[in-house]
Amino acid sequence: MTTVEQIRAGAARTRRWGWWYVAEERLRAMRGYSTSLIVTSFGNPLVYLFALGVGLATLVPAGIDGVTFLQFVAPALMMSTAVTVAAEESMYPVMMGFKWTKIFFGFHATPITPGQIVGGMVATVVIRVMATVAVFFGITVAFGATPVTTFVPMVVIATLTCLAVALPLIAYTATLTNDTGQLAMIQRFVIMPMFLFSATFFPLSQLPVYLQWIGWMSPLWHGSQTARVLSYGMDEPLWTSIAHIVVLGAFAVVGAIVAHRVFVRRLTV
Amino acid sequence: MSTPVIVANNVRKVFGDFVAVDDISFEVAPGESFGLLGPNGAGKSTTMKMVGAVSTRTSGELNILGLDPNTDGPAIRSRLGVVPQDDNLDNELRVRENLLAYGRFFGMSHKEVATRADELLEFAQLADRHDARVEPLSGGMKRRLTIARALMNNPKILLLDEPTTGLDPQARHILWDRLFRLKEQGTTLLLTTHYMDEAEQLCDRLIVVDKGRIMAEGSPADLIRTYSTREVVEVRYGSDKNAEVAPLISHLADRTEVLPDRILLYTDAGEATLARISELGHHPVTSLVRRSSLEDVFLRLTGRSLVE
Amino acid sequence: MSPIVVPRRRFGGLYAGNVRAVIERGLRATKSSNKWVVLSGFFEPVFYLLSLGIGLGSIIGSVQINGVDVSYGAYIAPALLAVSAMNGAIYDSTWNVFFKLNYGKIYQTMLTTSLGPVDVALGEISLALLRGAVYAMGFLVVMQVMGLVLSPLAILAIPAVILIAAGFASIGMAITSFMKTFQQMDWINLFLLPMFLFSATFYPITVYAAPIQGIVQALPLWHAVELIRGLTTGVFGWEILGHIAYFVVMFAIGIVFTSRRLRALFLG
Numbered sequence: 001m002t003t004v005e006q007i008r009a010g011a012a013r014t015r016r017w018g019w020w021y022v023a024e025e026r027l028r029a030m031r032g033y034s035t036s037l038i039v040t041s042f043g044n045p046l047v048y049l050f051a052l053g054v055g056l057a058t059l060v061p062a063g064i065d066g067v068t069f070l071q072f073v074a075p076a077l078m079m080s081t082a083v084t085v086a087a088e089e090s091m092y093p094v095m096m097g098f099k100w101t102k103i104f105f106g107f108h109a110t111p112i113t114p115g116q117i118v119g120g121m122v123a124t125v126v127i128r129v130m131a132t133v134a135v136f137f138g139i140t141v142a143f144g145a146t147p148v149t150t151f152v153p154m155v156v157i158a159t160l161t162c163l164a165v166a167l168p169l170i171a172y173t174a175t176l177t178n179d180t181g182q183l184a185m186i187q188r189f190v191i192m193p194m195f196l197f198s199a200t201f202f203p204l205s206q207l208p209v210y211l212q213w214i215g216w217m218s219p220l221w222h223g224s225q226t227a228r229v230l231s232y233g234m235d236e237p238l239w240t241s242i243a244h245i246v247v248l249g250a251f252a253v254v255g256a257i258v259a260h261r262v263f264v265r266r267l268t269v
Numbered sequence: 270m271s272t273p274v275i276v277a278n279n280v281r282k283v284f285g286d287f288v289a290v291d292d293i294s295f296e297v298a299p300g301e302s303f304g305l306l307g308p309n310g311a312g313k314s315t316t317m318k319m320v321g322a323v324s325t326r327t328s329g330e331l332n333i334l335g336l337d338p339n340t341d342g343p344a345i346r347s348r349l350g351v352v353p354q355d356d357n358l359d360n361e362l363r364v365r366e367n368l369l370a371y372g373r374f375f376g377m378s379h380k381e382v383a384t385r386a387d388e389l390l391e392f393a394q395l396a397d398r399h400d401a402r403v404e405p406l407s408g409g410m411k412r413r414l415t416i417a418r419a420l421m422n423n424p425k426i427l428l429l430d431e432p433t434t435g436l437d438p439q440a441r442h443i444l445w446d447r448l449f450r451l452k453e454q455g456t457t458l459l460l461t462t463h464y465m466d467e468a469e470q471l472c473d474r475l476i477v478v479d480k481g482r483i484m485a486e487g488s489p490a491d492l493i494r495t496y497s498t499r500e501v502v503e504v505r506y507g508s509d510k511n512a513e514v515a516p517l518i519s520h521l522a523d524r525t526e527v528l529p530d531r532i533l534l535y536t537d538a539g540e541a542t543l544a545r546i547s548e549l550g551h552h553p554v555t556s557l558v559r560r561s562s563l564e565d566v567f568l569r570l571t572g573r574s575l576v577e
Numbered sequence: 578m579s580p581i582v583v584p585r586r587r588f589g590g591l592y593a594g595n596v597r598a599v600i601e602r603g604l605r606a607t608k609s610s611n612k613w614v615v616l617s618g619f620f621e622p623v624f625y626l627l628s629l630g631i632g633l634g635s636i637i638g639s640v641q642i643n644g645v646d647v648s649y650g651a652y653i654a655p656a657l658l659a660v661s662a663m664n665g666a667i668y669d670s671t672w673n674v675f676f677k678l679n680y681g682k683i684y685q686t687m688l689t690t691s692l693g694p695v696d697v698a699l700g701e702i703s704l705a706l707l708r709g710a711v712y713a714m715g716f717l718v719v720m721q722v723m724g725l726v727l728s729p730l731a732i733l734a735i736p737a738v739i740l741i742a743a744g745f746a747s748i749g750m751a752i753t754s755f756m757k758t759f760q761q762m763d764w765i766n767l768f769l770l771p772m773f774l775f776s777a778t779f780y781p782i783t784v785y786a787a788p789i790q791g792i793v794q795a796l797p798l799w800h801a802v803e804l805i806r807g808l809t810t811g812v813f814g815w816e817i818l819g820h821i822a823y824f825v826v827m828f829a830i831g832i833v834f835t836s837r838r839l840r841a842l843f844l845g
Binding site: 032033035036039040043044047048051052054055056058059060064180181184185188189192193196197201202206207208211 | 611624
């Protein structure tokens with residue numbers, strides 16, 4: 001008969017690579033959507049940059065913040081794209097895993113741990129956002145809206161922004177045992193206002209003070225401001241830039257801790 | 270007897286102030302097919318989750334393949350196959366892909382999972398559906414796919430939670446046949462069910478559980494012998510009259526059970542008992558003489574019908 | 578014994594003249610669903626208006642329509658109303674119908690009664706229009722409060738929104754009846770986003786070269802935006818009749834196609 005040591009050794013590979021096996025499963029599932037994912041990741045930046053950076057820009061001939069309107073919106077649009085990916089990958093897939101197909105319970109019946117499932121979700125989000133932002137960046141460069149040298153820092157900040165939104169959303173969605181519209185509400189009352197009130201199209205100072213707080217609390221604003229510093233050297237004190245990164249990191253870390261806790265609770269009761 | 274693969278000793282699980290599993294003890298030998306029989310809410314699924322190392326027990330000892338699930342969960346799960354009550358297949362993947370992805374969770378290589386998946390698709394009689402979407406498959410096919418998935422890692426123990434609930438009779442028989450083959454190949458089966466015929470078909474040994482407690486333990490035949498008679502006579506006089514007639518004929522049997530819709534008489538000679546009832550002039554509306562079953566054992570142990 | 582009245586199925590069994598039953602069921606379902614989710618559709622254009630109308634409006638100032646200067650807020654508000662009518666109608670007639678068709682099985686249940694597929698289709702579209710009209714009234718109030726209603730004709734934007742929504746919903750249902758998977762449904766969104774951004778919603782189409790202008794003017798959203806904008810700003814000419822005609826034709830084509838498809842799907 002197999003000894004206890006052999007059994008323990010048999011689970012060793014999964015102990016190290018379990019998170020990746022989960023990510024592999026998610027990516028495999030994504031293949032069914034690959035065509036529309038590819039079309040969207042090329043189409044969205046083209047459409048947005050053309051409509052806003054070229055079309056709308058004609059109404060803002062003086063530009064904003066000392067740069068053209070296109071240069072002003074492009075880095076923020078890139079961060080918005082990262083947030084869109086975060087929202088897509090962290091709500092319905094989690095609801096699906098716990099409730100609709102219950103596939104997370106299937107994962108957990110194997111040597112995979114709840115923490116590794118969270119890890120796999122995160123890995124999937126990171127892969128998707130990096131690919132999406134890389135395409136976006138390429139098109140932005142083609143529009144002449146950002147220097148090509150900023151590629152690496154831009155992808156890093158986009159990934160961080162994405163995680164700052166994705167992890168809290170994964171944690172929240174995991175607490176839902178039933179979707180009676182909460183996810184649609186998050187989409188409309190959190191994601192949508194975040195997009196509109198995070199200084200994507202105009203500096204936050206253009207809004208009355210009673211609407212500015214939305215920006216300060218929004219990971220997207222912190223991401224966009226940092227992206228502007230990187231992209232065209234937006235003038236901002238160093239401590240503010242550090243604060244942006246700290247806030248984004250805090251969202252991601254707290255989200256990860258809570259998500260892990262909720263996953264353990266839901267999978268091991 | 271060789272070392273048991275599952276040892277449960279006074280295992281208890283409490284949710285808040287609800288005791289789901291109340292000091293259950295049992296052992297399962299390698300290659301044995303062991304059943305947990307009981308109504309909904311008896312604690313069967315909770316027991317299965319603790320054995321499957323996805324739920325921690327409140328107290329007691331539990332040992333799976335020599336390991337404690339509270340500390341060695343992932344290691345234990347690497348040697349188990351789990352077929353949950355609801356098929357939790359991945360609707361976003363095709364039939365074969367479900368097996369491939371699942372095999373990877375055990376750390377199997379891409380080549381290994383591919384070979385194993387093809388073998389199991391044959392076994393589950395799904396080879397011609399390998400590239401089909403999961404969602405539109407019939408209930409029986411989904412269940413067979415779930416079983417194939419659970420076998421990807423060549424498990425030592427296969428846990429099946431109500432494997433045939435919700436399936437039509439034909440699908441049940443196909444599934445029983447597949448499970449019987451696994452048993453012949455020496456896989457240890459632990460299954461829950463609330464179907465008597467299933468327990469009689471598949472289980473070498475079983476425990477009857479109700480309200481988190483073990484009510485009886487033994488082989489199906491043993492249990493029937495111990496807790497019931499050889500035959501049972503069922504007579505119906507109409508819902509209003511059953512209770513009235515029962516005392517008048519109860520002396521004809523070893524034991525009588527009055528249910529709302531019928532009276533059960535436990536006896537070793539069914540036809541003779543039925544004849545005596547007629548002689549006494551209590552002609553029933555309908556009558557039936559049958560072999561005693563686990564249902565009768567259950568009724569005897571808990572005083573209530575199993576199928577709610 | 579009184580004779581049982583068998584409802585006569587007109588149009589070859591497709592229509593039983595009982596749209597009301599479908600609408601009633603829908604209202605009941607709405608009543609028991611999450612109120613905030615139902616209301617949330619109203620907020621989307623309001624958020625856009627607050628963000629772009631105020632934030633961007635303070636930078637842009639005013640935009641010219643036919644030589645008349647209007648504030649940026651007054652320029653985009655009617656466009657947002659038109660977009661909201663489109664989005665609501667498209668959502669209700671595509672995703673909502675797709676789910677009911679493929680998962681909820683509500684239609685199959687309805688069709689085992691004396692209802693015909695056209696009753697179901699008209700009922701669903703009517704519900705979408707009803708909701709769209711309620712949102713439109715709310716949005717007009719917001720516009721009024723923000724001082725963006727420039728003409729008393731703005732009240733006609735409500736029937737205009739209903740007409741626009743009817744056009745989109747009938748086409749949406751016709752398209753949905755061909756869809757089999759989620760992936761295919763995604764393609765609808767891929768088409769909507771560029772239309773949303775390019776149809777004179779946020780800036781005049783005069784920025785485009787003539788051929789691109791032609792393409793935009795062929796799309797339904799441009800007509801919707803121009804129609805509503807004409808009514809709320811009071812700046813319009815005879816071409817407004819063309820916009821109205823566009824949606825009447827669109828609605829008629831959609832209904833004919835939808836009925837044909839439903840016949841093929843359910844009675845084939």
